[in-house]
Amino acid sequence: MLIELDRVTRLYGIVIGVNDICLSLPTGAHGLLGPNGAGKTTLLNLITGQLKPTIGSIRVLGSRPGNDPELLRRIGYLPGNEGMYADVSAIEWVTYLTRIQGYSAREADRLARQALERVKLTEHMHRKISTYSRGMRQRARLAQAIAHEPEFLILDEPFNGLDPIARHAMTTMLRQWIAEDRSLLVSSHVLHEIESLTHSFLLISGGRLLASGSTEEMGSLLTAVPAEIRLRLDDPRGLAAELIRERLAESVRVVSEDELLLTTASSLELGQHLVQEAAAGRYQIREMRAADDSLQEVFSSLMKIHRGQA
Numbered sequence: 001m002l003i004e005l006d007r008v009t010r011l012y013g014i015v016i017g018v019n020d021i022c023l024s025l026p027t028g029a030h031g032l033l034g035p036n037g038a039g040k041t042t043l044l045n046l047i048t049g050q051l052k053p054t055i056g057s058i059r060v061l062g063s064r065p066g067n068d069p070e071l072l073r074r075i076g077y078l079p080g081n082e083g084m085y086a087d088v089s090a091i092e093w094v095t096y097l098t099r100i101q102g103y104s105a106r107e108a109d110r111l112a113r114q115a116l117e118r119v120k121l122t123e124h125m126h127r128k129i130s131t132y133s134r135g136m137r138q139r140a141r142l143a144q145a146i147a148h149e150p151e152f153l154i155l156d157e158p159f160n161g162l163d164p165i166a167r168h169a170m171t172t173m174l175r176q177w178i179a180e181d182r183s184l185l186v187s188s189h190v191l192h193e194i195e196s197l198t199h200s201f202l203l204i205s206g207g208r209l210l211a212s213g214s215t216e217e218m219g220s221l222l223t224a225v226p227a228e229i230r231l232r233l234d235d236p237r238g239l240a241a242e243l244i245r246e247r248l249a250e251s252v253r254v255v256s257e258d259e260l261l262l263t264t265a266s267s268l269e270l271g272q273h274l275v276q277e278a279a280a281g282r283y284q285i286r287e288m289r290a291a292d293d294s295l296q297e298v299f300s301s302l303m304k305i306h307r308g309q310a
Helices: 040-047 069-073 090-100 105-118 134-146 164-179 191-195 215-220 236-245 267-279 295-306
Strands: 003-012 015-025 029-033 055-060 075-078 152-156 183-188 200-205 208-214 227-233 251-256 259-264 285-290
Touching (some): 003 040, 015 040, 015 055, 040 183, 069 075, 164 183, 183 191, 227 267, 236 251, 236 259
Parallel strands (some): 029 183, 029 200
Antiparallel strands (some): 003 055, 200 208, 227 285, 251 259
């Protein structure tokens, strides 16, 4: 397993950072989603061993994070705050941090150059970091996270402050990382950033893990949540009355002479009923459209459940 958390809670005095999280993640690429202040950074700090849980236990790549140099060599980490030295060059900075991993000066220099080439920063690696744009600084930070060739890369809000061109470059680099069968955990409060990389995600809010899995698995949790369906057919009023009578719709609204909008908590049963009615020739159904099943829709629905709005 990549990560195993058993009833993990982290307290800051009387404030709860994360609350009773149980989780097992296999190797691969995963997104950590949640609004600002949800507990994402606290969870990443626990996984990287920068914080210890108040309650519970954590294993990363089979080891307990903390004072374990061997485990740290297997992990690359890009924190949310920059923490860079402005008056040194990228090659100096990445080489220095790579040497901390235990590499010789020569080997650290080779690995630093290789990482900077990978993030397309070779041309500017001798310039002082103070002269870099936000996107260039993020690429330099990513270079230090991957220079020692870790198995598992952890990124805390890596897209923050990037313009569209820099975001595209970051996404391209991370997709290449995933394509090499390396593991990734990336946190963000912006849904499309995660969706562009992976459909395996964790949803956290208020320090609690609300859900984890693929978009399809999360969608299966929403079967009891009313889904919105739009139908175009020859007799919307007749079908509306029938669906209410059969208790297959929570609400119905005749939009026009040939269009019906309804909500249902019984999507499967509704679909079967409509197929039977159409096959029997009672209705001529020309179009049936459900709500968007993207990560945005899943995320929004799960948040509504958490807030008691669905």
